[in-house]
Amino acid sequence: MKVFVSRKIPEIGYQLLKEAGLEVTAWGDDRMLTKDELINYSLQHDGLICMNGERIDKEFLNACKHLKVISLYSVGYDNMDVAEATRLNIPLGNTPDVLSDATADIAFTLLLMTSRKAIFHHKRILNKQWDFFRPTANLGIELKNKTLGIFGLGRIGMEMAKRCKGAYDMKVIYHNRSENKQADEELGAKKVSFDELLAQSDILSVHSALTAETKGIFNYTAFSKMKPASIFINTARGGVHREEDLIKALNEKLIWGAGLDVTNPEPMNADNPLLSMPNVSVLPHIGSATEEARNGMARIAAENAIAGLKGEKLPHPINPEVQKNKI
């Protein structure tokens, strides 16, 4: 059996695949494959390990119906047409849990950076603007006892809530479809409506998947319902907020600041107005960028691929119904 890995991943991934007796083709060039290249390589293999930036859409899936498994090196699977893969009986896997701490750390980092205008002050040094002390210039805001609102309280949101509770004794509220009992028991977190989340949060942190329901939900109307002193954080997917509405909301001081690890599109243009706002911090989608998380993702992506190629249940399936009747 042959597996294609579409981008360089940590060594542990290749090692596990080889130990399982698979023939591995690892894309080694430092560039993204084109759609046609991805199809052509996939056609020569039985399984695929791919990235979130690659569109696993109807066209790809129908061209590569033969694949015994598609293992995504990412927890978010908004790049995949899951319904079509399920219709074609292709098992899909993702890499949850191993990146929750790393991503929550980036949400927390963005919160601190934004609340103290850290990037703006760093740029002042680079621009030779660090001159003399001004008691009232460019002040930040403190976080103790504030209310944290989580949009999409799953594994990553829970880790962000723990950090904010532990460090600043924040009150935690969240908006989810279903109640999160663990958050209630461990953090006293309360489930609220979307409008209540907007109205009550001092910090609003997005941790939801990008779906038809969440796409663009943070628009001008939503930002207008937030507190003028609030900070908006998004480490999930850029498509959940509308970038031009966020810029407008910041310019009109409807909200105080924003911290983004995800943008729309990615990469963000270097001339994006958000990059020159003092109360905004932007990072280039580095939520999972730690040795620990990326190694864990490589391990899980390999384990999913191996199981799929052996016709076994994937340890982390996206569409478990595909395999339920077959195994």
Ligand code: 8YV
């Ligand atoms: C990846 C992520 O860096 O897992 C996810 O959903 O957003 C990140 O871990 C990104 O998807 C690139 O594949």
